[in-house]
Amino acid sequence: MNCIIVDDEPIARQGILNLTAKVPDLIVKGLFKNSNEARLYLEKNVVDLIFLDIEMPGINGIEFAKSISKKTLVIFTTAHAQYALESYEIDAIDYLLKPISEDRFLKAATKAIEFNYFLSDDFEKSSFESIGENSIIVRADRRIYKILHKDIFFIEGMKDYSIINSKDNKIITAMNLKTILSQLPPQFFKRISKSYIVNYHHVLSVSPHAVHLQGIELPLGNTYRNEFINEFIKKKD
The missing domain is CATH 3.40.50.2300 (Response regulator)
Known part of the structure; x- marks a missing residue:
């Protein structure tokens, strides 16, 4: 490289x-x-x-x-x-x-x-088979993965791709964050910046400029801050 x-x-x-x-x-x-x-x-x-x-x-x-x-x-x-x-x-x-x-x-x-x-051209680009009520079905690396919504920690956007970070896997898919977010249940998933979507279930705390998961700190964008913090507080009640 x-x-x-x-x-x-x-x-x-x-x-x-x-x-x-x-x-x-x-x-x-x-x-x-x-x-x-x-x-x-x-x-x-x-x-x-x-x-x-x-x-x-x-x-x-x-x-x-x-x-x-x-x-x-x-x-x-x-x-x-x-x-x-x-x-x-x-x-x-x-x-x-x-x-x-x-x-x-x-x-x-x-x-x-x-x-x-x-x-690279050597990597077989993955794609969604479907996004259901409780899970995502993803085709990647000549396999088909079923990822439960509850097991997804966060999704990171990078260029025109998205990286799904779950309990067991890190899978990249040739879809952007906007497309993925439109198909995920909004009661669980929320965009926190241009580059990140998080699962509310795994959010431990929120500071003015960051969202904290177990061992992970993700940036909280100015555009998304107030709405996310307000919804986070409501979900903790």
């Missing part, structure tokens, strides 16, 4: 390069100190993944990510936590806060590698 590193700080670029060396599937093709340098490289080269800083001279990382091909995956690497929600709104694979630990980096890199495989 080809990747590049874009960061205006030499020490940060070297640190990410050192971390990529621990992931054999990542092949670093270039290190760049700003978005303009990276853009020139992208005009002539195919890149699967960008490790992208946000606050840089000139065009910042958020604006740069919005301007590149949707086929190029992005993992933001930044010292500023306030950009987390906006990064998910533009379908970033992950958001890493500096200083970046090795475990956290490996988790993000693995997610990117898996999703890159899902996008």
